Amino acid sequence: MAKVNHPRRVTIREVAAQAGVSVQTVSRVVNGHPDVADETRARVQEVIARLCYRPNGIARSLAAQSSQILGVVASGFQLFGPAQLLTGIEQQATELGWHLMLQIVDPAKSNDCDRVAANLISHNVAGVIWAYPELTGERECAFHQQIQPHAPIVFLSMEPQSGSAVLNVDNRHGARLATEHLVARGYRHIGIITGPMSLWSAQQRKLGWQDALASARLPHHSRQAVEGDWSAAGGDAGLMRLIAQFPQLDAVFASNDQMALGVLKAAERLGRRVPDDLGVVGFDDIPESAFFKPALTTVHHELMELGRLAVRELHRVIEARREGKPAMAASVMLQPQLVVRESA
Amino acid sequence: MAKVNHPRRVTIREVAAQAGVSVQTVSRVVNGHPDVADETRARVQEVIARLCYRPNGIARSLAAQSSQILGVVASGFQLFGPAQLLTGIEQQATELGWHLMLQIVDPAKSNDCDRVAANLISHNVAGVIWAYPELTGERECAFHQQIQPHAPIVFLSMEPQSGSAVLNVDNRHGARLATEHLVARGYRHIGIITGPMSLWSAQQRKLGWQDALASARLPHHSRQAVEGDWSAAGGDAGLMRLIAQFPQLDAVFASNDQMALGVLKAAERLGRRVPDDLGVVGFDDIPESAFFKPALTTVHHELMELGRLAVRELHRVIEARREGKPAMAASVMLQPQLVVRESA
DNA sequence: TAAAATCCCGATAACGTTCACAGTTCTACC
DNA sequence: GGTAGAACTGTGAACGTTATCGGGATTTTA
Numbered sequence: 001m002a003k004v005n006h007p008r009r010v011t012i013r014e015v016a017a018q019a020g021v022s023v024q025t026v027s028r029v030v031n032g033h034p035d036v037a038d039e040t041r042a043r044v045q046e047v048i049a050r051l052c053y054r055p056n057g058i059a060r061s062l063a064a065q066s067s068q069i070l071g072v073v074a075s076g077f078q079l080f081g082p083a084q085l086l087t088g089i090e091q092q093a094t095e096l097g098w099h100l101m102l103q104i105v106d107p108a109k110s111n112d113c114d115r116v117a118a119n120l121i122s123h124n125v126a127g128v129i130w131a132y133p134e135l136t137g138e139r140e141c142a143f144h145q146q147i148q149p150h151a152p153i154v155f156l157s158m159e160p161q162s163g164s165a166v167l168n169v170d171n172r173h174g175a176r177l178a179t180e181h182l183v184a185r186g187y188r189h190i191g192i193i194t195g196p197m198s199l200w201s202a203q204q205r206k207l208g209w210q211d212a213l214a215s216a217r218l219p220h221h222s223r224q225a226v227e228g229d230w231s232a233a234g235g236d237a238g239l240m241r242l243i244a245q246f247p248q249l250d251a252v253f254a255s256n257d258q259m260a261l262g263v264l265k266a267a268e269r270l271g272r273r274v275p276d277d278l279g280v281v282g283f284d285d286i287p288e289s290a291f292f293k294p295a296l297t298t299v300h301h302e303l304m305e306l307g308r309l310a311v312r313e314l315h316r317v318i319e320a321r322r323e324g325k326p327a328m329a330a331s332v333m334l335q336p337q338l339v340v341r342e343s344a
Numbered sequence: 345m346a347k348v349n350h351p352r353r354v355t356i357r358e359v360a361a362q363a364g365v366s367v368q369t370v371s372r373v374v375n376g377h378p379d380v381a382d383e384t385r386a387r388v389q390e391v392i393a394r395l396c397y398r399p400n401g402i403a404r405s406l407a408a409q410s411s412q413i414l415g416v417v418a419s420g421f422q423l424f425g426p427a428q429l430l431t432g433i434e435q436q437a438t439e440l441g442w443h444l445m446l447q448i449v450d451p452a453k454s455n456d457c458d459r460v461a462a463n464l465i466s467h468n469v470a471g472v473i474w475a476y477p478e479l480t481g482e483r484e485c486a487f488h489q490q491i492q493p494h495a496p497i498v499f500l501s502m503e504p505q506s507g508s509a510v511l512n513v514d515n516r517h518g519a520r521l522a523t524e525h526l527v528a529r530g531y532r533h534i535g536i537i538t539g540p541m542s543l544w545s546a547q548q549r550k551l552g553w554q555d556a557l558a559s560a561r562l563p564h565h566s567r568q569a570v571e572g573d574w575s576a577a578g579g580d581a582g583l584m585r586l587i588a589q590f591p592q593l594d595a596v597f598a599s600n601d602q603m604a605l606g607v608l609k610a611a612e613r614l615g616r617r618v619p620d621d622l623g624v625v626g627f628d629d630i631p632e633s634a635f636f637k638p639a640l641t642t643v644h645h646e647l648m649e650l651g652r653l654a655v656r657e658l659h660r661v662i663e664a665r666r667e668g669k670p671a672m673a674a675s676v677m678l679q680p681q682l683v684v685r686e687s688a
Numbered sequence: 689t690a691a692a693a694t695c696c697c698g699a700t701a702a703c704g705t706t707c708a709c710a711g712t713t714c715t716a717c718c
Numbered sequence: 719g720g721t722a723g724a725a726c727t728g729t730g731a732a733c734g735t736t737a738t739c740g741g742g743a744t745t746t747t748a
Contacts, residue, residue: 012705024706024727025727057468059704067402102446119401408735409703
């Protein structure tokens with residue numbers, strides 16, 4: 001096995017030698033510890049700059065038994081939600097000086113979670129953000145058990161549970177706002193196309209729809225709801241099924257904007273004018289939704305901010321624990337807002 | 345500073361003790377080295393399973409002077425392209441057993457690149473994928489210089505350069521296909537809304553548009569082109585500007601599908617029927633584009649596959665170098681395809 | 689049958705940091 | 719003027735693994 005031609009990287013030892021101090025003193029300067037004379041500090045910093053010394057993160061992690069890395073467990077970034085979350089996480093992490101280790105779990109493989117947990121632990125991550133939205137509970141539980149002793153976790157878009165921090169958008173309330181708006185506009189036969197019902201957020205949005213119908217004393221039967229898959233194609237197919245099983249339908253709450261787009265397309269094909277013959281409301285307020293025809297009435301929420309919050313909470317807990325104080329991340333619930341446009 | 349209550353993790357030493365062999369032998373078993381008797385190997389593996397031993401990635405990286413981590417430098421995942429790339433990268437990395445360290449560079453800060461490079465080097469990444477699309481060249485060059493001696497790099501969606509591996513979709517040819525289709529449909533006054541012209545891909549798409557006009561012997565003036573920002577809002581505003589400065593316009597090539605959506609919206613507002621009064625072609629073939637009104641004719645390309653390819657190339661090079669052979673990643677150019685729908 | 693090669697395995701030293709503790713010098717106070 | 723404490727610095731041992739080298743047992747070759 002041939003030696004790869006690595007250029008000798010500058011180590012703390014060389015800095016120490018050049019500055020005429022001990023390795024430990026350099027370490028102190030680098031980490032901003034007190035107890036080092038101003039003059040010494042200046043000399044060391046000068047040498048550091050001159051040699052372009054960069055502390056080795058790996059060695060640091062090993063010695064200190066903890067890293068500057070946060071683990072992020074996610075599913076995929078093709079959907080709007082996860083992409084927004086990850087963007088927020090990334091921004092805040094960079095601002096606070098954290099690095100990110102990305103882990104994707106494959107829903108198909110049941111033991112994938114163990115692999116991910118083992119990876120994260122073996123890399124001494126300082127904290128973990130669980131942004132993989134699934135309801136089963138078992139998965140998260142097992143994961144939680146494994147990670148918990150090593151690093152704090154925050155969960156995103158999941159069922160709130162005592163004993164762990166869960167950050168959420170109030171999907172139920174958002175869906176209620178959307179449906180109430182349809183009711184206020186005079187629609188009386190309001191169906192829903194849900195997201196994949198294995199997801200907490202999809203369930204909550206359906207509950208919000210039910211809440212609104214109930215408080216308006218409108219009936220809701222199971223034939224008023226069909227399950228979608230977040231995609232425009234799913235929304236299109238969903239409207240077809242919905243009309244087939246519930247012909248008097250006069251409005252639809254689509255659980256995300258992509259599905260709402262599919263609904264608009266199907267409605268056009270069926271000769272139903274929106275909003276006159278069919279009211280449509282979406283969820284997410286993706287940037288494109290204002291450009292749909294007609295412009296989509298939808299529910300706006302701040303997922304980027306949720307991601308940023310997750311990092312800040314984790315940061316707070318990690319710092320506190322480093323100072324010896326026990327700390328717990330707090331759960332949070334952000335409130336979404338209705339954005340009224342033309343489709344309802 | 346209070347000791348955090350870390351549960352003692354199982355180390356290689358304990359495995360060695362339990363199995364009655366040396367630490368080194370356990371290491372050999374874990375890493376699949378030869379030169380260990382079948383019987384010994386079995387015994388060690390049994391102990392590993394029993395104690396749930398997981399090698400510490402940090403310590404491994406430090407000792408071996410190289411990790412199982414790939415660095416990914418990107419800009420943001422809110423856009424379709426980057427999200428697709430990252431998804432592909434993630435999938436392939438997981439399949440091959442690599443971990444990902446995500447780094448975002450802030451275009452605003454000029455020295456951000458140094459920070460990113462330092463981080464990656466300090467974590468001993470085995471390879472780097474540069475998926476931050478910008479043309480300036482300086483940035484990449486400086487980065488290249490710093491990383492190169494430590495780890496192989498592949499670049500994504502950039503200007504091909506000798507001496508480094510660049511993976512691309514043939515944006516120019518794709519744009520040419522799109523524009524040629526407009527010509528074939530009889531449009532004669534074809535404008536373009538480009539992406540941000542600081543991006544290589546945006547430049548290439550504009551060149552493809554020019555190619556098509558030139559080979560059809562149609563004139564193209566600078567007033568036939570406006571710069572957009574990839575967003576639907578940008579596409580909408582773009583069409584307004586385009587018509588103002590080039591009134592005879594009868595077709596538009598929008599450099600991505602979101603902008604095409606904006607164009608469709610603006611066209612409706614102006615009372616221009618698509619495709620009769622105005623032909624529109626997009627680029628990317630996002631899943632939603634088939635559901636636009638009218639369904640969007642666009643250019644399909646396989647960005648996820650490009651991301652997967654990048655990881656495979658890197659993997660190949662890293663493995664080869666570990667065996668002492670010098671190796672270079674190869675450059676690749678994927679061909680896009682035209683998808684004809686209703687908008688042209 | 690001696691010499692050489694092969695197969696196993698272990699001892700020791702890295703890898704580049706931080707931590708705990710032990711100085712040493714200097715100031716301040718009674 | 720001795721002593722207590724602060725301020726600063728250095729020493730040695732971790733952290734958990736892999737690399738290097740060497741040695742004993744076993745097999746192959748001359």
